[in-house]
Amino acid sequence: MTYLFAPLEGLTGYIYRNTHAAYFSPADEYFTPFLSPNQNRRFTSREKNDVLPEHNKGLHVVPQLLTNQAEHFLWAAGELATMGYDEVNLNLGCPSGTVVAKKKGSGFLTELEALDRFLDEVCAKVPCAVSVKTRLGRYSPDEFPALLSIFNRYPLKRLIIHPRVQTDFYRNHANLDAFAAALADSRHPVCFNGDLFTPADVDAFRARFPQVQSVMLGRGLLANPGLLGELRGGARMDKATLRSFHDELLGRYQQVLSVERPVLHKMKELWFYMHALFAGCDAYLKPLRKAAHLRDYETVVAQIFANCALDPAAGYRA
Ligand SMILES: Cc1cc2nc3c(=O)[nH]c(=O)nc-3n(C[C@H](O)[C@H](O)[C@H](O)COP(=O)(O)O)c2cc1C
Structure with a gap:
């Protein structure tokens, strides 16, 4: 099983990542909190510091981008590929009102034609691999089949599914039945994300979905930074x-x-x-x-x- 550290804005920047990996069994991959490329074609100093290779030595880091403009995505992916990154991740999950109002994050999930055009252009021109982190939809899991048929048309490295909809924010539960349906129909490797907080949670997930090779953990790992050691058979954090x-x-x-x-x-x-x-x-x-x-x-x-x-x-x- 591969364990990915979820991006958590304000919490899992490079200082946290490096300290985590120094004290605990590290994540196989750390996803950065989203960077927001725009027409300025410049990363903010917070963003730049987070992805500078010298700030991420010895860690496998995947930068995440939040945008609905292919041109902005491609600019940022180009900069990141030059720094040595081999994958960038598209955020289609952020539920925040201001982000959704701009049709970004999970707000982009209602714009099927625009999303299709975005992925078409991005995948034709991007200099590195692209992956997607998505929710099931804006309002209902019934939106997901149409989204998945778009994702299936493009050569994504992987699809990370957080099986909630935007209107859930982090309420309710991850919808495992909807995840099962998505898993059956995805042509990309699928990573699960949502509500895995303890080894017992991960065991139960693996028992139901033995074919899933990677899970992404967020809040559970923040609460218990030693969780991965335990999942890999080590002692509980002291x-x-x-x-x-x-x-x-x-x-x-x-x-x-x-x-x-x-x-x-x-x-x-x-x-x-x-x-x-x-x-x-x-x-x-x-x-x-x-x-x-x-x-x-x-x-x-x-x-x-x-x-x-x-x-x-x-x-x-x-
Ligand atoms: C405070 C906070 C910040 C987050 N920031 C991001 C982010 O920058 N990018 C992203 O894709 N998801 C973000 N998320 C969502 C998490 O990556 C993850 O999908 C969510 O917490 C569910 O996983 P978990 O149940 O393992 O925590 C954030 C969640 C929280 C609670």
């Missing part, structure tokens, strides 16, 4: 390793971001997922959210590590 990982990550963010606020923001976002593994840590969540300075934050984190038992088996629960 508190000392998680603490070292946490401290290293915090140190690296401080070094690169230098001001307190964005560092605090990133670390608090991570705790939104990680707290699930600490038994009885609810009482610390409010002080953690309210921490206005790093010293307050570090005090609360020290209390969580000292007073709460780590239970990786608990896993993240949406």
Whole structure:
């Protein structure tokens, strides 16, 4: 089984990726949070830093692009191929209102003719492999057969399916029956993504879909960064390793971001997922959210590590 680390905007940038791979069994591939190429033909400094080869040494990284303009996609794919990337991924899943209103991400899924033209042009001219990460549709899984017949016409490297629709955002459950139908009809290798938070979740998925060779994990891996070690037969993550990982990550963010606020923001976002593994840590969540300075934050984190038992088996629960 191949394990892909899902792209999570604001969370899984190059600092997180490198620290994750240094402390835990690494993902086979890390997908970047989306880059948004546009008519400026320039990556933002955040985007550039995320894909610079020297920031991703020793990791297999797949950059992801969010656009509905073939010209912008091709410009970015060209830049990324020159940097050495052999695959770029198209985001057809982002459910955010502002993105969808611009017919990007899962908003592009209603524009069948435009999507067909986009893939036709992109696949004819792109200098590297293209893969797609998609939802089942905007409103209903019934939209997927028409989408799949478009995807099937082009030489995609793989199709990553998050079997929800846009209007689900992250509510409800991944729709496994719709995924089964998609799997049967796809001519591309299919990767599953959605709600795999614990080894038991992955085992159950594999029992139902033994033919699927790769899964992409997001929130479950953020909550338990040691999950892949366990999935590969290693021991459960222990508190000392998680603490070292946490401290290293915090140190690296401080070094690169230098001001307190964005560092605090990133670390608090991570705790939104990680707290699930600490038994009885609810009482610390409010002080953690309210921490206005790093010293307050570090005090609360020290209390969580000292007073709460780590239970990786608990896993993240949406
Ligand atoms: C905070 C957050 C940010 C995300 N950012 C991206 C993104 O940049 N690109 C993308 O394709 N999906 C993004 N996703 C979706 C995840 O990649 C993934 O599809 C989703 O979390 C379901 O997988 P999971 O159940 O394993 O978490 C994001 C999800 C969350 C919660």
